Amino acid sequence: MRKLGYITAKDLLVVAKDKGAWMTLLVTPLVVIVVVSFALSPVYKGGSLHATLLVTNHDAGGMGKQLTASLAARPNITIQAASDRESETLKQGGNSFGLALVIPKDFSARVQAGQSTQLQVYEDPNSTTSAPFLKGMIDGAVNRFSAVEVAAKVAVAEAVKQNQRADAAAVAGDATAAASAQMSNQPIQAKEQPASGARQLNTFDIETPGFAVMFLLFGVMIGAEGLLEERDKGTLGRLLVAPVSKASIIGGKLVAQFIVSIIQITLLFAVGHFVFSMDIGNTLAGLALMLVATAFTATSFGILLAALTKTRRQASSIGILAILLMSALGGSWWPLDIVPAFMRKLGHLSMNAWALDGIKGIIIQGQGFSDILLPAGVLFIYGSVCFLIGLKMFKLRGP
Amino acid sequence: MIVQADSLVKKYGGAAAVDGVSFSIEKGQIFGLLGPNGAGKTTTISILSTYLKPTAGEATIDGLSVRRQAGKVREIIGFVPQEIALYPTLTALQNLKFYGKMYGLGGAGLERRCREVLELVELWQRRHDNIEQFSGGMKRRINLGAGLLHSPRFLLLDEPTVGVDPQSREHIFDTIFKIRDNGATILYTSHYMEEVELLCDHIAIMDRGKVIASGTLRELLKMLGEGGVIELEVAPPGCPSGLETEIASQQGVTGVRREDNKVFVSSSNSARSLPPVMKVLESAGCEVGSLELYAPSLEKLFIQLTGKELRE
Incomplete structure (x- = not known):
């Protein structure tokens, strides 16, 4: 056991003095997390999707302004007025706003007369996130004006039916005004508020866990490469002819890698929490358990990688492919909520998905300790299987 | 041991x-x-x-x-x-x-x-x-x-x-x-x-x-001959077989080996052994194309034993 400890201490010293390793373990993931989080912050503003709508209002009456104000009142939309020239650009598809709304000049007049009217909506076909969201918002606002239009039509028809010789236009005007007033009071309102116990998310809550798990795997890949390098450079051979058991050699190396993984993921979460206000949920013990389970599974993945490859180059190329695949499938890059059900199931073949189920459950959904026992348990089983296979297959001696 | x-x-x-x-x-x-x-x-x-x-x-x-x-x-x-x-x-x-x-x-x-x-x-x-x-x-x-x-x-x-x-x-x-x-x-x-x-x-x-x-x-080095080696290259058609025995009986000669058209003679004193060895070859009608005398070394021994350079 003492020699196992010496090997662990030596490996930790080697990693501590390796500036290149720390670039990969900490600096690179932090840069990626910060860039992605800031880049996506408008999308996830206030914990939900947020978008800017470009509006060109040609309406001479007041209802175009009312419609715009109604949209602007929505918490997740920023209205930006566009000039005629910009409208023309939009019409030709040369915009980058996802969606643009053009209100015609006779919008108020036609609504007040109880006549049908059309709003022009230009959609960027390349926008897959904000355009559908904005379209839904516009539909909601337009429906209210349609109701006003219908009210005016009904009032005129009723007046004609009762043979009242009143001026149809005056009746329509009165009906419009009354309907508008009623609509502005909004007899039925849906008020948005966070679910009980939930809190406002920040993008670091969403992005940090996924990228931290991915770079944890890159960290163990470096460890696997280091193990193969020791085999190539003779340091492992030198240990094998010293009075040290093989269990101490491999155990010492695995313990060192596990400690490095724990330090790496803890530091990434610590920076996320203390510098970028990432939430760490309500159960620190639960989060610690998830981080330990994740680091253990990642370390086991490392020994499996070293066992399945013969050279550093092989470990690097196969490792990168496996890590990127697991990260994409397992939800490191995007939430698994948005992928089809079969992809979600497929994703749970990767360790990333289970790690993120637990970690995001704590951070985003406010889950408690007992809630994360399933993902933590799956990770320990997953890691143990990888560990045993890797240990059986890894050859301490050269090929 | x-x-x-x-x-x-x-x-x-x-x-x-x-x-x-x-x-x-x-x-x-x-x-x-x-x-x-x-x-x-x-x-x-x-x-x-x-x-x-x-x-x-x-x-x-x-x-x-x-x-x-x-x-x-x-x-x-x-x-x-x-x-x-x-x-x-x-x-x-x-x-x-x-x-x-x-x-x-x-x-x-x-x-x-x-x-x-x-x-x-x-x-x-x-x-x-x-x-x-x-x-x-x-x-x-x-x-x-x-x-x-x-x-x-x-x-x-x-x-x-x-x-x-x-x-x-x-x-x-x-x-x-x-x-x-x-x-x-x-x-x-x-x-x-x-x-x-x-x-x-x-x-x-x-x-x-x-x-x-x-x-x-x-x-x-003794395997090569303490006095060095005489390496002789004989012009075609070479020497008749059985000549090694006669060469080996000459003064100072400690060993003889033939390899194709080359004859390697180990000796305790190459300078003394050379004239009688040449005389034997002449008597047998062998025409010597080239001749080399060298001191014994592991390199030469390796070549003698394996027919190739040590650094190959």
Whole structure:
């Protein structure tokens, strides 16, 4: 056991003095997390999707302004007025706003007369996130004006039916005004508020866990490469002819890698929490358990990688492919909520998905300790299987 | 005998890297294994160091079997591999301390041995420098030092001077003599014959996994003839068969070997042997195309034994 400890201490010293390793373990993931989080912050503003709508209002009456104000009142939309020239650009598809709304000049007049009217909506076909969201918002606002239009039509028809010789236009005007007033009071309102116990998310809550798990795997890949390098450079051979058991050699190396993984993921979460206000949920013990389970599974993945490859180059190329695949499938890059059900199931073949189920459950959904026992348990089983296979297959001696 | 190797065989698939190697090493001896790359030297040393298990045969070190008592063998041997088996980002002292701990050293004893070894390889002043900052020769010296920390009884050195400058080579040679003077037995592999000639008390020449000659330097050179070798190239159609017996009976001649149209004559005195040998050839009607006289050397012996250069 003492020699196992010496090997662990030596490996930790080697990693501590390796500036290149720390670039990969900490600096690179932090840069990626910060860039992605800031880049996506408008999308996830206030914990939900947020978008800017470009509006060109040609309406001479007041209802175009009312419609715009109604949209602007929505918490997740920023209205930006566009000039005629910009409208023309939009019409030709040369915009980058996802969606643009053009209100015609006779919008108020036609609504007040109880006549049908059309709003022009230009959609960027390349926008897959904000355009559908904005379209839904516009539909909601337009429906209210349609109701006003219908009210005016009904009032005129009723007046004609009762043979009242009143001026149809005056009746329509009165009906419009009354309907508008009623609509502005909004007899039925849906008020948005966070679910009980939930809190406002920040993008670091969403992005940090996924990228931290991915770079944890890159960290163990470096460890696997280091193990193969020791085999190539003779340091492992030198240990094998010293009075040290093989269990101490491999155990010492695995313990060192596990400690490095724990330090790496803890530091990434610590920076996320203390510098970028990432939430760490309500159960620190639960989060610690998830981080330990994740680091253990990642370390086991490392020994499996070293066992399945013969050279550093092989470990690097196969490792990168496996890590990127697991990260994409397992939800490191995007939430698994948005992928089809079969992809979600497929994703749970990767360790990333289970790690993120637990970690995001704590951070985003406010889950408690007992809630994360399933993902933590799956990770320990997953890691143990990888560990045993890797240990059986890894050859301490050269090929 | 501190080391006894008996009919060692190591096969990879069907190919034998070591094929029936036997030798013995006396205590306090520097024993050289000389041979070209691929001769089987590293495989032999790997078996003796317990790194590889032989396919057949047995070897003992101080009476301990490398097959059955590998753990005990590892405690009394020191191994210096051909590679620079050090951690480049750690300092010389950190490397030595780590390997010392692997051999059970610790505390003040480890500190003292690290200092002694660093002074022995003359790098005490550079102990806090990272290995990656060292020259190739200095790395080799630390590589050697890492195998000495536990004062092994038997030290295996696998080509310890590969790629070093002459000054560092001298340092390494001096260190090896000091280690021997302190009572250790050394097995030294090399494909540099001049190193083996200079260092080794006993030499085994290996080729294609076999020991093809063994003895002291003097004994080996005697195989060529102490007075040197006369190499004669005879013009076609060559000499009649049976001429070797007549050449061998001439004054000072100790051996004759024919290879195609070449005749190699070993002699205790080449200058004296040359006239009667030429006379025999003339009488037999052989026309000598070229003639060369050379002093005996391991290089020439290797060529005589294998028909190829040692450095091939």
